[in-house]
Amino acid sequence: MRERTLFFSAIVGIVLIGAGFAVATQANLMPPEASTRAVAVDQLFRILLGISTVIFLLVEGALVFAVIRFRRQAGDDRPGPAVHGNTSLEILWTLIPAAIVVVIGLYSFQVLAAIEVPGLGPRVIEVVGRQFSWQFRYPETDLATTELHLPVGQPVVFQISSEDVIHSFWVPAFRAKLDATPGQISELVMTPIEIGRFPIRCAELCGAGHAVMTSEVVVESPEDFAAWLAEQQAMANDPAQIFLTMGCGACHTLASAGTTATIGPPLDEMAAVAATRLPGLTAQDYVVQSILAPDDFIAPGFPPGLMPKTFSQRLTPDQIERLAAFLLDQP
Numbered sequence: 001m002r003e004r005t006l007f008f009s010a011i012v013g014i015v016l017i018g019a020g021f022a023v024a025t026q027a028n029l030m031p032p033e034a035s036t037r038a039v040a041v042d043q044l045f046r047i048l049l050g051i052s053t054v055i056f057l058l059v060e061g062a063l064v065f066a067v068i069r070f071r072r073q074a075g076d077d078r079p080g081p082a083v084h085g086n087t088s089l090e091i092l093w094t095l096i097p098a099a100i101v102v103v104i105g106l107y108s109f110q111v112l113a114a115i116e117v118p119g120l121g122p123r124v125i126e127v128v129g130r131q132f133s134w135q136f137r138y139p140e141t142d143l144a145t146t147e148l149h150l151p152v153g154q155p156v157v158f159q160i161s162s163e164d165v166i167h168s169f170w171v172p173a174f175r176a177k178l179d180a181t182p183g184q185i186s187e188l189v190m191t192p193i194e195i196g197r198f199p200i201r202c203a204e205l206c207g208a209g210h211a212v213m214t215s216e217v218v219v220e221s222p223e224d225f226a227a228w229l230a231e232q233q234a235m236a237n238d239p240a241q242i243f244l245t246m247g248c249g250a251c252h253t254l255a256s257a258g259t260t261a262t263i264g265p266p267l268d269e270m271a272a273v274a275a276t277r278l279p280g281l282t283a284q285d286y287v288v289q290s291i292l293a294p295d296d297f298i299a300p301g302f303p304p305g306l307m308p309k310t311f312s313q314r315l316t317p318d319q320i321e322r323l324a325a326f327l328l329d330q331p
Helices: 002-026 036-069 087-115 222-234 239-245 270-277 283-292 317-328
Strands: 123-130 133-138 143-145 148-151 156-162 167-171 176-180 186-190 196-202 214-220
Touching: 002 036, 036 087, 036 186, 123 148, 123 167, 123 176, 133 148, 143 222, 148 222, 156 167, 156 176, 176 186, 214 222, 239 317, 270 283, 270 317, 283 317
Parallel strands: 123 156, 148 214
Antiparallel strands: 123 133, 133 143, 156 186, 167 176, 167 196, 196 214
16 A cells, blocks of 8 residues: 555656646747846746646645545535644645745845846946836937847846836846836846847836837847947937937827827927917927926816926927927928
């Protein structure tokens, strides 16, 4: 009888370990791995998933077995037998889970420590969240964009902050997510390893336009990245580029800029209405004032307080004038 029990236990153990290994190696629940950070995090996830599968099957299997094997038989109204504790069994089922938790904790700490170490010669990129767009600044070139570009294979240190409320910078393919907090800079490190386009999301409810606070990260070859930087620098004073870089397209519809957001009023017919909004102001002056002090006039049907009031610090007077003229020059 003892030999049969040991044989049966061995078979069950082999099946459970095999099931855990199969789930850990075959289950594909995550997006593509596009960074070194993602590789390490996914390996940890697969190990945890395999261990969890073994524990789940063991516990649920024992529960089902007990329900079937020790169920009350029809017509048997006798009280159940008294069962006393088993000290050895209690020690065993306390020590085994404790050991599993300690091992998982140590391994998780090693992974966390490894992914937070920047590689050699990292590129610094400033990530700024604002309602309701992301801005990416490249300090070495004094360039800012709303679409993130990275050269493949080069380590990156993201310096993440916010200009208004708490946002959360999340790139699922990088397994990277960190809060953007007003008045605080948080760092996130990783190295992109796959060329392609990957979505960026805000993972913190930040207001009416939270759902449209999206962007993309474009990972490209070093040569293509250098060409893109040169092109963006040449376009730095283009008013359409200023409109997009400042995140205006996250709230406003403007056909010539390719934006269709509806959080703020549409801007395609600005030339037709600007001169009638505030008495005594020309169309150009009205648009400039709307950029600098957006709550002075609220378009009908839209609430106050949505548009940032920091453009006087983020734009030069010349850029503001260019942007106003651009908005008034729409067909």
